[in-house]
Structure formats: C-alpha cells, structure tokens
Amino acid sequence: MGQPRDTSSRTRGFTLLEVVVVLVIVSMTAALAFPRLSTMAASFTFATERDQFEQTLNGLPYAALRGNADQILLGTYTDAGRDTRQRVRGSLGDTLDPSLRTTSLLQNAREHLPPVNAAFVPFPLPAGWRIEVADPIYYRGTGYCSGGRVDLYIGGLQYTYDLKAPLCRAQLVE
Numbered sequence: 742m743g744q745p746r747d748t749s750s751r752t753r754g755f756t757l758l759e760v761v762v763v764l765v766i767v768s769m770t771a772a773l774a775f776p777r778l779s780t781m782a783a784s785f786t787f788a789t790e791r792d793q794f795e796q797t798l799n800g801l802p803y804a805a806l807r808g809n810a811d812q813i814l815l816g817t818y819t820d821a822g823r824d825t826r827q828r829v830r831g832s833l834g835d836t837l838d839p840s841l842r843t844t845s846l847l848q849n850a851r852e853h854l855p856p857v858n859a860a861f862v863p864f865p866l867p868a869g870w871r872i873e874v875a876d877p878i879y880y881r882g883t884g885y886c887s888g889g890r891v892d893l894y895i896g897g898l899q900y901t902y903d904l905k906a907p908l909c910r911a912q913l914v915e
Contacts, residue, residue: 787895790867790870791895791900794866794867794870794893795902795911797864797865798891798902798904798911799909799910799911801814801862801880801886801909802880802884802885802886802908802909803884804862804880805880805881805882805883805884805886806882806883806884808882809882810859810860810882811859811860811879811880811881811882812859812860812861812862812879812880813859813860813861813862813877813878813879813880814861814862814864814874814877814878814880814889814891815861815874815876815877815878816861816873816874817871817872817873817874818864818866818871818872818873818874819866819870819871820865820866820867820868820869820870822863822864823861823863823864859879862880869895869896870893870894870895871893871894871895872891872892872893872894873891873892873894874889874890874891874892875890875892876889876890877889878891878904878909880909884908885906885907885908886904886906886907886908886909887906888904888905888906888907888909889904890902890903890904890914891904891911900913901913901914902914
C-alpha cells in the first residue's frame with residue numbers, strides 16, 4: 742500500500758492570479774515614479790551647471806592673479822564663446838571705480854586708468870546659456886576687480902548676479 746504523503750515538505754507555488762496582481766502593482770508604481778526620476782535628473786543637472794557657473798564667475802579674480810594679467814568681462818557670451826560681432830559700446834572706461842583707487846600721499850590725486858593690454862575673459866558656458874555684461878568688469882592681475890553686474894539667460898529664465906569690488910563674489914539679485 743501507498744505511504745501517506747508528507748504535506749509539510751511540499752513547496753507551494755504562486756497562482757497565476759497572484760503573479761498578475763504583483764505585476765500590475767509594480768507596473769503602476771513604475772509608471773508613477775519614472776517621470777519623476779527623469780525630472781529629478783534634469784533638475785540635478787541644471788543645479789550642477791549653475792553651481793559650476795557661479796564657481797567660474799567667483800574664480801575670475803584668482804585667474805587674473807594666477808596669470809598676472811588684466812582681463813575684462815564685457816559683452817555677450819554664449820556656449821561658443823564671446824560674441825565678437827557685437828561692438829563694444831563706447832570706450833572700455835576712462836577711470837577705475839573710486840573704491841579701487843589708492844590714497845595719494847601727494848596733494849594731487851592720481852587716476853588709475855583701465856588696463857591698456859587687457860584681454861577679454863574666456864568664459865565657458867553650457868549649451869543654450871548666455872550671459873550679458875553691459876558695463877566692463879576689470880579683473881586686475883593683483884586679484885582685485887572693479888565690480889559690476891552679470892545677467893545670465895537660460896531659456897526663458899534670467900538670473901542677475903551682482904559683483905561687488907574688490908573681490909567680486911557673485912551674489913544673486915533676488
């Protein structure tokens with residue numbers, strides 16, 4: 742005669758209905774989460790690029806100091822570099838900001854003229870970004886700068902940064 746089967750050692754599988762319910766739940770969760778993941782990735786990329794832009798802007802005085810060369814930030818810059826088709830309005834300035842002048846020991850005051858052989862700042866930007874600098878910002882070989890305003894355009898967004906002399910730390914204008 743046959744021996745009785747031991748039901749405790751028998752493995753039990755999933756029914757087709759249980760598998761289908763689990764697949765439906767997983768697919769619904771993925772459908773809700775996937776669009777958010779791509780949005781989060783784009784947001785992270787944008788924040789990283791903007792942070793890198795601010796670091797580059799804050800590093801310009803040090804770059805002038807390291808190269809011991811005067812530089813000018815002026816005009817329109819895109820991802821292709823400075824737009825050389827645009828004419829520079831007027832002269833590049835005739836005197837420096839009074840906050841950068843040294844106090845003369847003599848009776849007559851000295852005027853510090855803008856740099857004679859300054860080069861335009863090379864400024865790398867991500868694709869689709871544009872900056873405009875209306876008034877020249879001078880970066881001296883000593884590491885100081887004259888200050889000014891930089892407008893950053895990203896698509897339909899505009900960010901304005903204020904650079905205060907003499908160290909020109911970029912501060913976002915609200």
